[in-house]
Amino acid sequence: MRPTGPAAPAPDTFALDAGLRVRRGDFTLDVDLTAAPGEILALLGPNGAGKSSALRALAGLAPLTGGHVLLDGADETTTAVEHRPIGMVFQDYLLFEHMSALDNVAFGPRCQGASKAEARARAAELLDHMGLTAHARSRPRQLSGGQAQRVALARALAVRPRLLLLDEPMAALDASTRIDVRARLRHLLEDFDGVTVLVTHDPLDAMVLADRIAVIESGRVVQRGEPAEVARRPRTSYVARLVGLNLFQGRGEGETVVLEGAAPDGPARVAVREPHRGPALVAFPPRAVALYPEHPRGSTRNVWRLTVDGIERFGDQVRVHLDGPPSLAADITPAALAELGLSRGDTVWAGVKASEVECYPA
Amino acid sequence: MRDTAPRAGRGRGPVTVFAAAALAVGLAACGAGDTSSDGDTAAPGGALSGGLTVFAAASLTDAFTEIAEDFQERYPGVEVTFNFAGSSELAQQINSGAPADVFAAADTATMEQVVEGEGLDADWAAEHGGSGRVFATNTLRIAVPSDNPAGIENLEDLAGDDVRTAFCAEEVPCGSATATALEASGLDITPVTYEEDVRAVLTKVELGEVDAGLVYASDVVAAEGRVEGLEFPEAEDAVNDYPIGALPGPAGPGLAAAWIEAVTSAEGAAVLGEAGFGAP
Amino acid sequence: MTTGTPRPPGNAPVVRAPRTRAPRTRSGRIPWVLVVPAVVGVLFLVLPFAGMLVRAPWPTMGARITEPDVLRALWLSLSTATAATVVSLVFGIPLAWMLARTGFPGRRFVRALVTVPLVIPPVVGGVALLMVLGRNGLVGRYLDAWFGLTLPFTPAAVVIAQVFVAMPFLVISVEGALRGADRRYEEAAATLGADRVTIFTRVTLPMVLPGIGAGAVLCWARALGEFGATITFAGNFPGTTQTMPLAVYMAMQRDPEAAVVLSLVLLLVSLVVLATLRERWVNAA
Numbered sequence: 023m024r025p026t027g028p029a030a031p032a033p034d035t036f037a038l039d040a041g042l043r044v045r046r047g048d049f050t051l052d053v054d055l056t057a058a059p060g061e062i063l064a065l066l067g068p069n070g071a072g073k074s075s076a077l078r079a080l081a082g083l084a085p086l087t088g089g090h091v092l093l094d095g096a097d098e099t100t101t102a103v104e105h106r107p108i109g110m111v112f113q114d115y116l117l118f119e120h121m122s123a124l125d126n127v128a129f130g131p132r133c134q135g136a137s138k139a140e141a142r143a144r145a146a147e148l149l150d151h152m153g154l155t156a157h158a159r160s161r162p163r164q165l166s167g168g169q170a171q172r173v174a175l176a177r178a179l180a181v182r183p184r185l186l187l188l189d190e191p192m193a194a195l196d197a198s199t200r201i202d203v204r205a206r207l208r209h210l211l212e213d214f215d216g217v218t219v220l221v222t223h224d225p226l227d228a229m230v231l232a233d234r235i236a237v238i239e240s241g242r243v244v245q246r247g248e249p250a251e252v253a254r255r256p257r258t259s260y261v262a263r264l265v266g267l268n269l270f271q272g273r274g275e276g277e278t279v280v281l282e283g284a285a286p287d288g289p290a291r292v293a294v295r296e297p298h299r300g301p302a303l304v305a306f307p308p309r310a311v312a313l314y315p316e317h318p319r320g321s322t323r324n325v326w327r328l329t330v331d332g333i334e335r336f337g338d339q340v341r342v343h344l345d346g347p348p349s350l351a352a353d354i355t356p357a358a359l360a361e362l363g364l365s366r367g368d369t370v371w372a373g374v375k376a377s378e379v380e381c382y383p384a
Numbered sequence: 385m386r387d388t389a390p391r392a393g394r395g396r397g398p399v400t401v402f403a404a405a406a407l408a409v410g411l412a413a414c415g416a417g418d419t420s421s422d423g424d425t426a427a428p429g430g431a432l433s434g435g436l437t438v439f440a441a442a443s444l445t446d447a448f449t450e451i452a453e454d455f456q457e458r459y460p461g462v463e464v465t466f467n468f469a470g471s472s473e474l475a476q477q478i479n480s481g482a483p484a485d486v487f488a489a490a491d492t493a494t495m496e497q498v499v500e501g502e503g504l505d506a507d508w509a510a511e512h513g514g515s516g517r518v519f520a521t522n523t524l525r526i527a528v529p530s531d532n533p534a535g536i537e538n539l540e541d542l543a544g545d546d547v548r549t550a551f552c553a554e555e556v557p558c559g560s561a562t563a564t565a566l567e568a569s570g571l572d573i574t575p576v577t578y579e580e581d582v583r584a585v586l587t588k589v590e591l592g593e594v595d596a597g598l599v600y601a602s603d604v605v606a607a608e609g610r611v612e613g614l615e616f617p618e619a620e621d622a623v624n625d626y627p628i629g630a631l632p633g634p635a636g637p638g639l640a641a642a643w644i645e646a647v648t649s650a651e652g653a654a655v656l657g658e659a660g661f662g663a664p
Numbered sequence: 665m666t667t668g669t670p671r672p673p674g675n676a677p678v679v680r681a682p683r684t685r686a687p688r689t690r691s692g693r694i695p696w697v698l699v700v701p702a703v704v705g706v707l708f709l710v711l712p713f714a715g716m717l718v719r720a721p722w723p724t725m726g727a728r729i730t731e732p733d734v735l736r737a738l739w740l741s742l743s744t745a746t747a748a749t750v751v752s753l754v755f756g757i758p759l760a761w762m763l764a765r766t767g768f769p770g771r772r773f774v775r776a777l778v779t780v781p782l783v784i785p786p787v788v789g790g791v792a793l794l795m796v797l798g799r800n801g802l803v804g805r806y807l808d809a810w811f812g813l814t815l816p817f818t819p820a821a822v823v824i825a826q827v828f829v830a831m832p833f834l835v836i837s838v839e840g841a842l843r844g845a846d847r848r849y850e851e852a853a854a855t856l857g858a859d860r861v862t863i864f865t866r867v868t869l870p871m872v873l874p875g876i877g878a879g880a881v882l883c884w885a886r887a888l889g890e891f892g893a894t895i896t897f898a899g900n901f902p903g904t905t906q907t908m909p910l911a912v913y914m915a916m917q918r919d920p921e922a923a924v925v926l927s928l929v930l931l932l933v934s935l936v937v938l939a940t941l942r943e944r945w946v947n948a949a
Contacts, residue, residue, distance in 0.1 A: 472917050476920075548817070555914045578900045591791075592798070593817075
């Protein structure tokens with residue numbers, strides 16, 4: 023089911039091939055998206071980046087100023103919303119309050135011309151598959167967030183779409199239920215053989231649910247790839263922050279990368295595992311950073327003297343923000359913090375092993 | 385046209401005409417109450433001054449407005465204020481305490497309500513009669529649209545099957561006059577509508593919604609050619625008397641009596657005659 | 665008052681019992697600035713009604729309200745007001761939809777036109793109706809010539825007059841509800857394959873049902889009380905066009921007590937109907 027190997031499928035197997043250009047006032051969206059059958063593509067990006075606009079453009083809810091939407095080879099660019107082979111799950115599900123869960127799911131088949139009995143049979147089947155048979159007669163307001171999400175998914179799937187669109191499917195849920203619901207959603211999406219496009223601002227959703235991720239910032243795709251790749255090798259500071267990595271731009275000079283940005287005693291340098299030449303990105307996780315009161319002895323090749331800019335709690339760790347160059351974040355234990363006795367404005371030595379540093383072409 | 389203001393006519397200068405659409409007495413009181421402060425206005429030498437509030441039947445609008453112009457020319461210090469409305473409405477207002485100096489009704493029954501209610505000014509009544517003084521009469525006419533599509537010539541024509549007529553409701557004076565005339569004729573005429581006042585009947589005739597209506601001669605004159613008025617003999621049995629009387633109002637008996645004199649004078653009768661009213 | 669601890673009235677010094685609960689962020693003090701005008705407002709609305717109750721001729725009440733003329737007028741009022749509401753719903757809801765959901769040219773102008781009947785005196789509206797639908801009216805003359813149909817002085821004219829003055833209440837109410845409704849539900853329906861008519865009937869209408877209900881109630885109440893346009897356009901004939909308000913007005917000319925009786929009957933019936941409807945709507949919501 024899940025394609026492995028190359029990050030993007032070969033062109034002739036695209037089930038979705040879309041070029042989305044939308045201009046609205048100052049905002050311009052210019053995004054190309056492709057996906058293979060059965061693939062789940064996540065659009066990840068900050069609020070206002072244009073992910074929802076892209077989704078609405080795919081659905082036909084927002085007009086394109088340019089571009090195309092091809093689904094299974096058929097041109098759907100100018101097809102009206104109600105005739106597109108799509109199913110959509112909205113941010114807060116938008117279940118029709120005046121209908122039971124069953125009638126919500128049966129709504130689409132009815133619109134497509136199925137008889138009442140057929141539509142209800144299909145709806146019942148889908149709800150059963152979602153484990154919601156007991157709630158078929160419930161009104162939407164009687165459902166939990168996770169149940170409502172599954173009803174919304176069943177409703178979207180009931181029209182047998184070729185393209186399934188999910189707009190922030192986890193946003194309406196409270197944090198305590200998210201993990202379960204996310205896992206269940208992943209499981210249900212695996213059975214769908216069309217293309218799924220999912221919009222989210224939560225990297226965890228994208229990592230868990232998607233086969234591939236397209237990161238959108240300011241209306242453009244800034245990075246594409248499989249979740250693991252995106253998580254390991256972020257290409258923008260936004261992605262780096264999302265996946266929790268320190269990221270620097272620089273130029274590879276063999277086993278050293280000279281970081282961008284001037285400093286009084288010359289630019290900062292980062293030693294890396296494998297030699298690299300030309301423009302490069304350097305990333306390492308905050309937990310790979312060790313802090314010392316004095317210059318450490320030993321094998322650590324990257325050592326910088328930095329100033330403490332801020333300290334905050336981060337899970338069971340403490341995150342120390344350090345002013346550089348290079349400016350970075352370090353995660354240490356509360357015990358280590360107590361031992362170091364750090365407070366804002368103090369100077370401290372930070373060390374990172376070269377083996378912890380990921381270096382890749384910019 | 386109940387809710388619309390009575391036509392102001394030639395009411396220029398200090399003559400104030402205001403609508404009495406509101407049944408509320410308070411509204412009428414607002415316009416009339418404080419125009420005069422000096423109770424006794426009969427100054428020596430016949431010079432009268434102050435405010436005079438006249439409550440008069442709506443059919444008198446044009447005639448009284450004209451009489452008021454002459455009146456104020458003669459007594460420059462006097463300001464006449466009118467409240468024109470349906471007679472029974474006015475009677476209710478007066479009996480509820482509206483400050484009126486003179487009441488001119490469209491029928492004697494309505495005047496009787498005031499006589500039994502608030503009562504007329506005692507001095508004036510002693511001199512001119514306790515039920516007011518009849519100063520004009522009004523006779524019914526058959527009003528037809530100016531092109532008279534149904535070819536109406538007499539009252540009998542109104543009984544035709546295809547003829548649509550509008551009468552005043554029996555609850556209002558023109559309606560009771562209509563009933564009297566019909567009874568005298570022995571005809572059985574069913575109208576399509578019983579209108580709430582004579583102007584409403586006129587409107588229906590003017591617009592051609594009905595083929596004929598029974599209205600007063602004064603109303604035909606007031607319609608200024610938009611309807612044709614046909615005399616009919618049965619109307620003689622339903623001649624309507626217009627009584628006028630002085631009330632114990634704020635202007636005092638002198639001013640009220642002067643106004644009544646003006647209305648009943650030869651000049652006043654001439655103006656009323658032009659407006660379609662008959663002599664008493 | 666929703667405070668847990670009672671307070672002495674007036675400005676007497678407040679002696680607080682020891683606090684056992686978390687301090688309240690809002691005091692339970694009565695907001696006189698709101699309550700006093702509200703009470704004045706209610707009195708203003710209720711006192712005229714009370715005045716009628718006091719003046720009513722109670723001993724003869726039973727006999728008066730069962731007079732055939734009264735019952736006929738009441739029946740005519742109820743049936744025409746209901747018919748007018750139905751007609752208003754049929755035409756008013758789509759009109760409200762056009763105003764709320766489409767951007768046709770001149771929409772602002774049309775919306776202003778819709779409110780005209782609220783502004784002009786109903787009698788003028790009645791004259792206007794005569795000029796259009798009367799026997800010699802712009803449209804009426806053709807109705808007469810082609811179909812032999814004359815509207816004035818018929819119960820149909822009563823309904824038309826009532827629709828003219830009452831429909832704006834429905835349109836404004838429903839338009840407001842449509843504007844307040846979450847349009848994303850309509851988008852959701854579109855993604856499920858629903859065309860615009862299906863969306864309207866299956867999604868939008870159920871969503872704005874409370875607004876439609878409120879509008880229909882207003883519309884019905886206004887139609888029931890309609891006087892000026894009715895008497896001008898439809899005339900006044902017992903059993904055919906004499907509705908309760910017309911009967912009240914006529915009675916007022918001769919017998920104010922009878923007018924009070926009729927008014928009370930009209931009031932009572934409308935209160936019962938409105939209270940029942942309200943109950944239904946509240947329970948349904």
